[in-house]
Amino acid sequence: xxxxxxxxxxxxxxxxxxxxxxxxxxxxxxxxxxxxxxxxxxxxxxxxxxxxxxxxxxxxxxxxxxxxxxxxxxxxxxxxxxxxxxxxxxxxxxxxxxxxxxxxxxxxxxxxxxxxxxxxxxxxxxxxxxxxxxxxxxxxxxxxxxxxxxxxxxxxxxxxxxxxxxxxxxxxxxxxxxxxxxxxxxxxxxxxxxxxxxxxxxxxxxxxxxxxxxxxxxxxxxxxxxxxxxxxxxxxxxxxxxxxxxxxxxxxxxxxxxxxxxxxxxxxxxxxxxxxxxxxxxxxxxxxxxxxxxxxxxxxxxxxxxxxxxxxxxxxxxxxxxxxxxxxxxxxxxxxxxxxxxxxxxxxxxxxx
Amino acid sequence: xxxxxxxxxxxxxxxxxxxxxxxxxxxxxxxxxxxxxxxxxxxxxxxxxxxxxxxxxxxxxxxxxxxxxxxxxxxxxxxxxxxxxxxxxxxxxxxxxxxxxxxxxxxxxxxxxxxxxxxxxxxxxxxxxxxxxxxxxxxxxxxxxxxxxxxxxxxxxxxxxxxxxxxxxxxxxxxxxxxxxxxxxxxxxxxxxxxxxxxxxxxxxxxxxxxxxxxxxxxxxxxxxxxxxxxxxxxxxxxxxxxxxxxxxxxxxxxxxxxxxxxxxxxxxxxxxxxxxxxx
Numbered sequence: 001x002x003x004x005x006x007x008x009x010x011x012x013x014x015x016x017x018x019x020x021x022x023x024x025x026x027x028x029x030x031x032x033x034x035x036x037x038x039x040x041x042x043x044x045x046x047x048x049x050x051x052x053x054x055x056x057x058x059x060x061x062x063x064x065x066x067x068x069x070x071x072x073x074x075x076x077x078x079x080x081x082x083x084x085x086x087x088x089x090x091x092x093x094x095x096x097x098x099x100x101x102x103x104x105x106x107x108x109x110x111x112x113x114x115x116x117x118x119x120x121x122x123x124x125x126x127x128x129x130x131x132x133x134x135x136x137x138x139x140x141x142x143x144x145x146x147x148x149x150x151x152x153x154x155x156x157x158x159x160x161x162x163x164x165x166x167x168x169x170x171x172x173x174x175x176x177x178x179x180x181x182x183x184x185x186x187x188x189x190x191x192x193x194x195x196x197x198x199x200x201x202x203x204x205x206x207x208x209x210x211x212x213x214x215x216x217x218x219x220x221x222x223x224x225x226x227x228x229x230x231x232x233x234x235x236x237x238x239x240x241x242x243x244x245x246x247x248x249x250x251x252x253x254x255x256x257x258x259x260x261x262x263x264x265x266x267x268x269x270x271x272x273x274x275x276x277x278x279x280x281x282x283x284x285x286x287x288x289x290x291x292x293x294x295x296x297x298x299x300x301x302x303x304x305x306x307x308x309x310x311x312x313x314x315x316x317x318x319x320x321x322x323x324x325x326x327x328x329x330x331x332x333x334x335x336x337x338x339x340x341x342x343x344x345x346x347x348x349x350x351x352x353x
Numbered sequence: 354x355x356x357x358x359x360x361x362x363x364x365x366x367x368x369x370x371x372x373x374x375x376x377x378x379x380x381x382x383x384x385x386x387x388x389x390x391x392x393x394x395x396x397x398x399x400x401x402x403x404x405x406x407x408x409x410x411x412x413x414x415x416x417x418x419x420x421x422x423x424x425x426x427x428x429x430x431x432x433x434x435x436x437x438x439x440x441x442x443x444x445x446x447x448x449x450x451x452x453x454x455x456x457x458x459x460x461x462x463x464x465x466x467x468x469x470x471x472x473x474x475x476x477x478x479x480x481x482x483x484x485x486x487x488x489x490x491x492x493x494x495x496x497x498x499x500x501x502x503x504x505x506x507x508x509x510x511x512x513x514x515x516x517x518x519x520x521x522x523x524x525x526x527x528x529x530x531x532x533x534x535x536x537x538x539x540x541x542x543x544x545x546x547x548x549x550x551x552x553x554x555x556x557x558x559x560x561x562x563x564x565x566x567x568x569x570x571x572x573x574x575x576x577x578x579x580x581x582x583x584x585x586x587x588x589x590x591x592x593x594x595x596x597x598x599x600x601x602x603x604x605x606x607x608x609x610x611x612x613x614x615x616x617x618x619x620x621x622x623x624x625x626x627x628x629x630x631x632x633x
Binding site: 050051052072073075077078079081083085087088089098099102103146150 | 522524525527528529530531532533534535538542543546547
């Protein structure tokens with residue numbers, strides 16, 4: 001049995017169609033990340049699972065039970081908000097025990113649950129403090145603690161790390177992931193940060209314009225994006241997308257960028273133009289006899305790797321390499337692309353071909 | 354460096370002088386009230402303009418308390434103002450919460466309508482109100498005053514409360530609702546404690562408004578038993594003379610409940626009035 005099933009869910013806010021028929025099955029214990037640009041409907045979908053927004057059409061099941069008309073309190077889910085939503089007038093301890101008190105849990109059991117959660121999250125020293133006396137990272141932990149004391153059927157996270165600085169974000173990413181491993185609870189996590197999605201998810205649900213664009217494991221989405229949206233959204237630096245002309249060449253098709261013959265794929269294409277996608281790390285530097293010429297526009301060394309922006313046939317292209325090539329802006333280099341690294345998309349629809 | 358330091362100091366002195374000037378100007382009438390209330394009648398016109406009389410007396414207070422109906426007016430005013438403040442705040446909190454949190458049909462019209470009620474001067478509606486109230490037995494009664502004060506204060510109080518509710522993030526209630534509370538439970542346990550400053554401000558505002566209202570109290574009620582103190586103050590004005598001493602003594606006494614009330618809520622009020630300024 002699935003943990004959460006979403007069936008043909010749509011949502012309209014007046015004339016605005018926010019979600020246009022979402023289907024999704026989340027397995028027990030799975031960590032699913034909903035990702036997409038702002039306004040894609042990911043947060044709305046999460047709020048609908050939580051019961052904070054009504055459905056226009058469709059069904060949501062949690063643990064096999066249809067919850068469309070169930071109040072949030074009866075759904076047995078916990079949610080961590082972007083703003084943490086800690087109760088300002090309550091101490092850390094009261095914040096964490098609030099839900100258990102509402103359930104009339106005996107006070108020894110509450111004490112034990114809060115103690116365990118505080119231990120797990122390293123909050124023991126802060127238990128008597130009010131939220132305003134805590135740092136951002138500590139507040140984040142209390143919000144997590146409030147969620148885990150309940151042992152809910154599912155955890156919902158609404159961009160919980162957006163308000164933290166980069167270093168803390170990295171650390172909390174690790175902690176949430178570790179917590180998930182230890183607790184094994186089904187989690188739905190909303191973010192617009194593709195690094196969070198890539199590093200945390202068992203499965204990523206990429207959304208855009210109220211539609212699920214692709215569902216799959218992080219590397220699946222990275223290696224085999226279903227369309228140009230996913231290709232552009234997942235991965236940083238983003239996948240290069242070039243407008244290429246197709247020319248039949250024996251059993252294969254020659255793909256040209258302007259005057260340069262970039263690569264030959266061994267399949268026939270019955271279109272004249274395609275969008276050619278290639279990951280920056282798959283663009284390799286080559287010598288003059290097995291590469292196509294490219295002009296270097298900008299070189300960005302990050303220490304770990306170097307990103308070079310080059311133009312081929314007038315089109316901009318990123319090249320990512322962990323070697324430290326001695327290239328400078330204005331220079332001409334030669335690049336090579338392997339046929340198996342190329343992903344082709346329909347320039348009109350953006351769909352993979 | 355030195356120049357800017359001196360300038361800063363001068364500026365801050367100027368600030369304090371301005372504030373002091375304002376406080377003196379604002380409090381001077383109150384001082385005068387107190388001064389006249391303790392000035393013996395014989396010295397009132399004979400000493401010229403003095404900041405403090407050469408001898409003081411408590412006679413005015415004595416006669417106001419023992420020989421006039423002021424204690425009754427006082428009780429009346431306290432009942433009317435207290436009940437008005439409580440009722441208005443209750444309704445305004447409900448309305449303000451709805452305006453802040455819910456989207457519903459006709460919201461814009463409702464808000465507009467409430468604003469319209471604030472547009473008319475009271476004098477214009479007095480006659481129709483009297484016409485309405487007389488057959489209902491609401492004239493010459495404290496209940497009538499409570500009804501009209503409550504009705505008249507609700508719109509502004511509702512907008513005031515709405516701004517306080519707007520300042521409380523929606524997620525707090527949502528978190529409470531997910532934590533297992535009903536909406537009402539979330540409001541009671543999470544929103545209400547956080548809105549205390551707003552409630553205090555609304556209570557204070559309505560209490561003072563009702564406490565000092567004269568027009569309705571004068572026009573709707575003519576019997577002694579239903580007279581509030583602002584109307585009572587007028588009894589010191591007779592055709593031929595004004596008993597300033599007793600009037601001022603009554604005025605000082607009338608200030609007391611308001612002072613006590615504000616003293617009780619001031620801790621919440623200060624945070625309340627500044628709450629909108631800094632978004633937490």
